[in-house]
Amino acid sequence: MFVSDLRHFLDLPDDAPGPARKMAEQLGNVVRAATAAEAGTAWVSALPCRRRPGRRPCPGRIIVFRPDLPARIEWRCTCCGDEGVISGWEGTYCDVRAPRPRRHDGAVAEVVVSDEVAAALRDLRLLDAECERLVFRARAADDGVVLTTDDEELDELIGFVAAEANHEPNRRRQQRLDRAFAVLSDALQAMGS
Numbered sequence: 001m002f003v004s005d006l007r008h009f010l011d012l013p014d015d016a017p018g019p020a021r022k023m024a025e026q027l028g029n030v031v032r033a034a035t036a037a038e039a040g041t042a043w044v045s046a047l048p049c050r051r052r053p054g055r056r057p058c059p060g061r062i063i064v065f066r067p068d069l070p071a072r073i074e075w076r077c078t079c080c081g082d083e084g085v086i087s088g089w090e091g092t093y094c095d096v097r098a099p100r101p102r103r104h105d106g107a108v109a110e111v112v113v114s115d116e117v118a119a120a121l122r123d124l125r126l127l128d129a130e131c132e133r134l135v136f137r138a139r140a141a142d143d144g145v146v147l148t149t150d151d152e153e154l155d156e157l158i159g160f161v162a163a164e165a166n167h168e169p170n171r172r173r174q175q176r177l178d179r180a181f182a183v184l185s186d187a188l189q190a191m192g193s
């Protein structure tokens with residue numbers, strides 16, 4: 001059981017070793033996922049397990065659980081048994097809890113995207129709070145990753161993807177964003193707007 005206080009992982013110095021930075025990123029994403037969704041139930045997030053048992057990537061996903069009363073966030077891998085608890089997350093920039101539940105005015109749809117697209121969305125740097133919740137409450141499914149959204153929210157997310165693709169100097173990252181843009185735009189059209 002990996003017991004961690006998120007505050008010890010935020011704002012690591014630039015020369016922090018790679019494993020520490022990777023761990024900080026993973027713990028931050030676990031907190032984003034756990035706070036993006038409703039409290040009180042455990043659910044399988046889109047976050048991949050970072051362990052490499054036998055030097056192969058673990059195929060598991062991270063299950064997250066946030067109790068109703070703000071307390072420690074619990075997480076565990078669906079596959080390898082890796083698990084932990086995170087304290088010290090409240091009020092950090094990884095705490096993305098909504099001030100009040102969002103009311104969906106339009107029709108709500110489930111959009112299935114690939115792991116690659118889901119990862120590209122998690123790496124976006126310019127997201128507003130609504131879109132960050134949309135990205136991090138994504139759930140793992142057999143055929144990919146499921147985003148639950150209405151057309152207005154999806155349209156906003158596509159805007160952020162386009163803006164970031166336009167300013168991305170790295171060609172490979174830009175192509176990844178372009179693919180995400182295409183997939184989400186098709187999904188928005190399918191929603192009939």
Ligand SMILES: [Zn+2]
Pocket residue numbers: 049050051058059060061077078079080081082
């Ligand atoms: Zn695992």
